Amino acid sequence: SAVISQKPSRDICQRGTSLTIQCQVDSQVTMMFWYRQQPGQSLTLIATANQGSEATYESGFVIDKFPISRPNLTFSTLTVSNLSPEDSSIYLCSVEDRRYNEQFFGPGTRLTVL
Amino acid sequence: AQKVTQAQTEISVVEKEDVTLDCVYETRDTTYYLFWYKQPPSGELVFLIRRNSFDEQNEISGRYSWNFQKSTSSFNFTITASQVVDSAVYFCALNYGGSQGNLIFGKGTKLSVKP
Secondary structure: OOOEEEEOOEEEEOOOOOEEEEEEEOOOOOEEEEEEEOOOOOEEEEEEEEOOOOOEEOOOOOOOOOOEEEEEOOEEEEEEOOOOHHHOEEEEEEEEEOOOOEEEEOOOEEEEEO | OOEEEOOOOEEEEEOOOOEEEOOEEEOOOOOOEEEEEEEOOOOOOEEEEEEEOOOOOOEEEOOEEEEEEHHHOEEEEEEOOOOHHHOEEEEEEEEEOOEEEEEEEOOOEEEEEEO
């Protein structure tokens, strides 16, 4: 199965700053996905990142707040900008592994905003 | 619009009991995928199964089994002879928008297995 790593695993940030989260996959994938899991809640899709094109954002999420980069087929970053306490969540990247018909998630980045 | 409902918020069982987690979905897509994930207290999301809408065969994997019924739009998950290590939050999910990776998740069912 695909191996996904995320950096950092957790961080504590001050209000008004930004955090960039990295997602690295051990194989080339066409599409990468970013999800948010707010405390005690389910997961919500933020955006889909394809290599070579602009990310596609879901309703309620905007590029200014969550800029995404996808420079190659194994890597993506999600930035959470102008942080507020409401951004405290776990952020997860996800990829489809077509070799095994599975949809995998990274270990997540736990963000706390003070 | 797509929707996934996990009506059971929390379930508590004693070890070795069988337990079924319910999942009901809504979609207008004719082709879709359903998923189950496990999220133990450590927080990682563990893939359990993906089911294509054209494949209604039930699936068994060890103590886990899944019952997919399109007629009732349900994709239920049964754990046989539960163990303490099964304690986790279980999420059912449905893809949308034609992409397998665009998932809408249910709210999850927290399963506690007591020794």
